[in-house]
Amino acid sequence: MQLRHLRYFVALARHRHFARAAAECGVSQPTLSAGLVALEQELGKRLVERDRRFVGLTEQGEAMLPWAEQILGAMGSMTQAVAATSAPLSGPFRLAAIPSALPLVGRFGAALLQRYPGLSLAVQQAPSRQIEQDLAALSCDAGLTYLDHDPPAHVVAVPLAEEGFLHVAPSGGDWGEEGAVVEWAAAAARPLVLLHGGMQYRRILDAQFAARGLSATPRAVADSLVALLSLVGSGQFATIVPDGYARLVEGLAGFDVRPMAADIHPAQRLGLLVLDRQPMGPLAKAALTVARTLGAV
Incomplete structure (x- = not known):
C-alpha cells in the first residue's frame, strides 16, 4: 500500500472535492483519481462514491478514514523524531483553537517560534469536538480549548488562562x-x-x-x-x-x-492539549514544553 494513495484518500475526505484534494497533494486530478482506484483495487473495496463529482465515502471508506489519518500522522511524527536527532525541529506546526481561545494563539505561537525557530505555525479555528477528533487522528499537533467543560479524553493538558x-x-x-x-x-x-x-x-x-x-x-x-x-x-x-x-x-x-457581574461558577480554564500517546511525537513534546513555560494557572 502506497502512502501517497492514502494521502489522496484523506485529502479527498477532507475537501470533499477532487480538484481541491489534488491541489493539496500537488498532483493532477487524473493522477489523484488513478491513485484512489489503485487503493480500492488493493483493498478490494469501494471507498468513494462518485459520479462526475465527489458524492461521499462509502461505509468502507468511512471505516478506513480514521486509520488512514493515524497512519499518515504516525509517519509524520516518525519522520520528525528521526530528523530531530540530528537537527533542530523544523516544518509546519498545526495548531487548532476554539474561537474563545484565539487570544491565546499570539502568546503561545510567539513563544513556540522563538524557542523553535525552524518551525512555521499554521493556525486553524475549529470547534472543541473537532479538535478532539483531529488530535486522535493526528491531523493536528496541539489544540487550544476548554479544559473543564466537556473535557476531552486521552490528552495531556496544560492550563494557560482562566476565562471571565x-x-x-x-x-x-x-x-x-x-x-x-x-x-x-x-x-x-x-x-x-x-x-x-x-x-x-x-x-x-x-x-x-x-x-x-x-x-x-x-x-x-x-x-x-x-x-x-x-x-x-x-x-x-x-x-x-x-x-x-x-x-x-x-x-x-x-x-x-x-x-459581566461576578461568575457564580468556578472560572473556566483554557489551555493547550496534545494527544496522550506513547511514543509522543517531537512536536507534541515541544508544545508541552512551551506551554509549561507560559505560567500555568
Whole structure:
C-alpha cells in the first residue's frame, strides 16, 4: 500500500472535492483519481462514491478514514523524531483553537517560534469536538480549548488562562456608570447576538444564564466572534464575549466594553492539549514544553 494513495484518500475526505484534494497533494486530478482506484483495487473495496463529482465515502471508506489519518500522522511524527536527532525541529506546526481561545494563539505561537525557530505555525479555528477528533487522528499537533467543560479524553493538558465574561454593546447606550458591571438579567433583556448553540462557549454562556434562573434568546447568532462584533457595531445588538478579547475590543471607537457581574461558577480554564500517546511525537513534546513555560494557572 502506497502512502501517497492514502494521502489522496484523506485529502479527498477532507475537501470533499477532487480538484481541491489534488491541489493539496500537488498532483493532477487524473493522477489523484488513478491513485484512489489503485487503493480500492488493493483493498478490494469501494471507498468513494462518485459520479462526475465527489458524492461521499462509502461505509468502507468511512471505516478506513480514521486509520488512514493515524497512519499518515504516525509517519509524520516518525519522520520528525528521526530528523530531530540530528537537527533542530523544523516544518509546519498545526495548531487548532476554539474561537474563545484565539487570544491565546499570539502568546503561545510567539513563544513556540522563538524557542523553535525552524518551525512555521499554521493556525486553524475549529470547534472543541473537532479538535478532539483531529488530535486522535493526528491531523493536528496541539489544540487550544476548554479544559473543564466537556473535557476531552486521552490528552495531556496544560492550563494557560482562566476565562471571565465581557459585555460589549454600542457606545452611548444606557449601560450604567462607566466601569460598572453588567448584570446578567439586564443583559438577557436586551437584543443579543451570540454564538450559535452548537459551540462550546455558547453552552457555557447558557449555563451561566440558567444558573440565575434566566435564559437568553438571541436576535441573531453567528459562528464567529468577529461576526458578533460586526453586528454590535451596527448599533442594534449587544453581545457577551470571553474576557480574553479585552485587549482586542477595549478602546475601539463605537463600543462600550465592561465586565459581566461576578461568575457564580468556578472560572473556566483554557489551555493547550496534545494527544496522550506513547511514543509522543517531537512536536507534541515541544508544545508541552512551551506551554509549561507560559505560567500555568
